[in-house]
Amino acid sequence: MSQATTDTRQKLIDTAGRLIWMNSYGAVSVDDICKAADVKKGSFYHFFPSKADLSIAALDHEEAVLRPIYDMIFSASRPPVERLTMLADLIVEKQAEMLREVGHVCGCPSGSLGCELAGTDSIIKNKIEQIFAFKKRYYEATIRDLVNEGLLPQDTDCKARADEILDYITGQMLVARVQNSLDHLERNLKSGLLRLLGLKDSDHAADAA
Template identity: 45%
Template sequence: MKTECDTKQKLLDTAMQLIWEQSYGSVSVDHICERAGAKKGSFYHFFPSKSDLAVAAIDGHWQKLRPDLDRIFSSQTAPLERLAGYCDFVYEQQNRQMQKFGRVCGCAFTSLGSELSTQDEKIRKKSLQIMEWRCKYLAAAIRDAVREGLVPEQDCDGKARDLYGSVLGVLLQAKIENDLGIIRHLKPTIFRLIGASEKVITGTPSHQP
């Protein structure tokens, strides 16, 4: 026997990767098991259903992402730099996935959410929950920017959702275009939405020119 839950973790990681690269509907339990080097029985020992695995997989992926977001959105960083750093992070994440799979894969959470929201309530709820968590980071940054007088007074929580909508939209476009280029538009877009000064919008395009 291997480490305690080696197989379980392998199944989660494999499922996450396959679903991200392809889609929930076109990845079968057999594929996941084969790629993870596990047998069907083991799969159903750990997860009651394919749908439950998907929920667990995106949840695990989200947990792994949080330390990065905590760092990027650290209150030690200036508010507008947090947002800029987040845009760069989004780009880099897609870039890494592209190196690995050779295609733009978009946002794993919302790809799954988009595919299954109308059919699987558990997956919809989890996808929604992650969306709300991510908005909290944005809202805090906007709130601090307002406090420091960098942007006008505004509804920070509402605006955070608008910003996140733009992030999702850009990732969806990038996936369909199979081109990372448009993700570069994200930074000026979100600065415009929060009413940052024109200098901020046009300056500092990103740490890669």
């Protein structure tokens, strides 16, 4: 595959992922994607049989981009509480960046797409579940480390708590998108995440002192 061919395919993936995240799957057409990517429609169908196939490729790309970021945040050399607070800060930072760029809150890319399509497209649903499972593996490892450090009880159900973390973060981003405001996310994502696990928010504790 030539470099130009690879670049065109990747341009479609990047453009589709961004447009669908900014708007919605239903609101974005193949024509919209081709126009924004400056790619001819025939080239689109050369690489992808349908918009759904392109969306799967965009989700694959999202996971590939997230992996090194999660590897860095959830490094075993980093204290487990710091991993969680760093994740919360990064989420808020990325949402604020998108708000500045596009003028509205975009929420969770895979979560928003899942809300729209998971009940009607099983392939996209399965892909989103794969992304969620990938995230939960990092959360579960962090919770095990919290248990090992004595910060959580020995009988903690690590898998169930990882599920709760994913649900909480995804839900908070969904609410931020619905409200089109980062106020609640900026105020409560980090402290709420720690409260969910029964941990202290060191930032708020310092303020109180």
